[in-house]
Amino acid sequence: MARMKFLCDADRCIECNACVTACKNEHEVPWGINRRRVVTINDGKPGERSVSMACMHCTDAPCAAVCPVDCFYTTADAVVLHSKDLCIGCGYCFYACPFGAPQYPKVGNFGSRGKMDKCTYCAGGPEADNSSAEYAKYGANRLAEGKLPICAEMCSTKALLAGDGAMIATIYKERVLKRGYGSGAWGWKVAYKETITV
Amino acid sequence: MKLVSLFPLRAAFFGLFGAILLAVSAPAPAAAQIVNPTAQAVQEDKLLRQLHHLEGRISIPDQKASVLIQPAGREWREFHNTTVFWTGAISILGILAALLVFYAVRGRIAIDSGPSGKTMTRFNGFERFIHWMTAGTFIVLGITGLNVAFGKYLLLPLIGAEAFTTFSQLGKYAHNYLAFPFMIGVVFMFLAWVKENIPNAVDVAWLKAGGGLFVKGAHPPAKKFNAGQKLIFWSVILGGVALSISGVILLFPFYATGMAEMQLAQIVHGIVGGVIVAIMIAHIYIGSVGMEGAFDAMGSGEVDVNWAKEHHSLWVKEEAEKGKVPGAAAAVPAE
Numbered sequence A: 001m002a003r004m005k006f007l008c009d010a011d012r013c014i015e016c017n018a019c020v021t022a023c024k025n026e027h028e029v030p031w032g033i034n035r036r037r038v039v040t041i042n043d044g045k046p047g048e049r050s051v052s053m054a055c056m057h058c059t060d061a062p063c064a065a066v067c068p069v070d071c072f073y074t075t076a077d078a079v080v081l082h083s084k085d086l087c088i089g090c091g092y093c094f095y096a097c098p099f100g101a102p103q104y105p106k107v108g109n110f111g112s113r114g115k116m117d118k119c120t121y122c123a124g125g126p127e128a129d130n131s132s133a134e135y136a137k138y139g140a141n142r143l144a145e146g147k148l149p150i151c152a153e154m155c156s157t158k159a160l161l162a163g164d165g166a167m168i169a170t171i172y173k174e175r176v177l178k179r180g181y182g183s184g185a186w187g188w189k190v191a192y193k194e195t196i197t198v
Numbered sequence B: 001m002k003l004v005s006l007f008p009l010r011a012a013f014f015g016l017f018g019a020i021l022l023a024v025s026a027p028a029p030a031a032a033q034i035v036n037p038t039a040q041a042v043q044e045d046k047l048l049r050q051l052h053h054l055e056g057r058i059s060i061p062d063q064k065a066s067v068l069i070q071p072a073g074r075e076w077r078e079f080h081n082t083t084v085f086w087t088g089a090i091s092i093l094g095i096l097a098a099l100l101v102f103y104a105v106r107g108r109i110a111i112d113s114g115p116s117g118k119t120m121t122r123f124n125g126f127e128r129f130i131h132w133m134t135a136g137t138f139i140v141l142g143i144t145g146l147n148v149a150f151g152k153y154l155l156l157p158l159i160g161a162e163a164f165t166t167f168s169q170l171g172k173y174a175h176n177y178l179a180f181p182f183m184i185g186v187v188f189m190f191l192a193w194v195k196e197n198i199p200n201a202v203d204v205a206w207l208k209a210g211g212g213l214f215v216k217g218a219h220p221p222a223k224k225f226n227a228g229q230k231l232i233f234w235s236v237i238l239g240g241v242a243l244s245i246s247g248v249i250l251l252f253p254f255y256a257t258g259m260a261e262m263q264l265a266q267i268v269h270g271i272v273g274g275v276i277v278a279i280m281i282a283h284i285y286i287g288s289v290g291m292e293g294a295f296d297a298m299g300s301g302e303v304d305v306n307w308a309k310e311h312h313s314l315w316v317k318e319e320a321e322k323g324k325v326p327g328a329a330a331a332v333p334a335e
Helices: A019-029 A063-064 A090-098 A130-136 A167-178 A188-192 B002-025 B044-051 B072-106 B125-154 B161-193 B201-208 B228-253 B259-287 B303-310 B314-319
Strands: A004-008 A037-041 A049-053 A072-074 A080-081 A160-164 B067-069 B119-120 B302-304
Touching: A004 A049, A004 A167, A004 A188, A019 A037, A037 B002, A049 B067, A063 A072, A063 A080, A063 A090, A063 B119, A090 B072, A090 B259, A160 A167, B002 B125, B072 B125, B072 B259, B119 B303, B125 B161, B125 B259, B161 B228, B228 B259, B302 B303, B303 B314
Parallel strands: none
Antiparallel strands: A004 A160, A037 A049, A072 A080, B119 B302
């Protein structure tokens, strides 16, 4: 089985936010919730870089470790998913997540949070693959159809890579060797406790 | 000195050399130059070391999302899963073990001179109301709080994922709403009893005598509240304030706080909560099965005069002077 990962090549990302839009459209993500976002560091200064970030589907995921109802699970492809039927919206996963991935719809009084929503790596949830129940809760299940996440698939500069970790690392290495530079695999050390050395 | 004097010479040399170099290289094709845009680009490693998190600009309304990477989440996870977990577990199991040993050795603390049959008022209706409002809500808050910390290890395997989620979801609502009467209760208990809970010299003697807890028939003098009860009072007030402040922050996430404050609030809430639950277990024990006649104080509000004489001799004296003790003429403190 593959070990699915994301890799954003910051030297290619042009902050077009198409990945954000495609994700929202593909999964009918409600207003106010962003499964993916583009953060620009050192905006307007020399050396500015943009990084597209979502759930990194961590090895030994912190969200799963702190969840009081144990609603997370990891698929055979190493994708970290969760059950909205079990989530109680406590917000702990957001405190633990290094990447700010968990999102909560605001429901009810004060700051009370609804069921957590996050990037599913376009792999749906615990319901039957591509069932309407799965779509309503988690959005499309492209992985079950043999497709990769929509954000990476439609990235115009191919900055955002999704797929088996070893394979996308090879693609990134080749790029770095060919063009002679690379600002690294953002978030990999934090998420996977390893990085790509060229 | 030598360097300084040499400097103009060097500058002149390099200036000349540079000019020649430029003149030579200028007509060369641009492709020959290696452009490395990452040489001056932001580096993840360096930024993380400098700032402990990566933050930038985003074009969506949720400004929390501008944090790209916060490794502090991993430290919070470690703290939440290890420190908070074990502080609560050890405090609660420790106090239960200690009480079990205490009960086995000392048994129920009886009224040594036997019940007199005459009673005097210890807590009026309002005092009992605020006590039980705080106590009742605290029990629910405590159980639902412990469920968040320990439920997935203890209860989840027993009742299954769906039932556990239903229970935890209801628990979350109960915890959120009952927090308000609890906070009001803490404020009123503070106002009602703070005067009698200021530590004084009597407390030192009481503590030195171990409160008479470990020796049969020993009853160090005490006013309305002995040093042990004062410790309970101040733990409830200080713990209650810490729980209230951290709880309100958690109840209104990111209203006026950032990620670091939310994580700190959760840690404070978890640790103080665990310790206060442990303290309250001891309080419940001594106020019920642990001591004959103690429950009446918060039950009917009327305590047996002999119980009062043994445990609160100085208070009985004060009350007798006010003519509030039946058969006050004979009201000589037990000590």
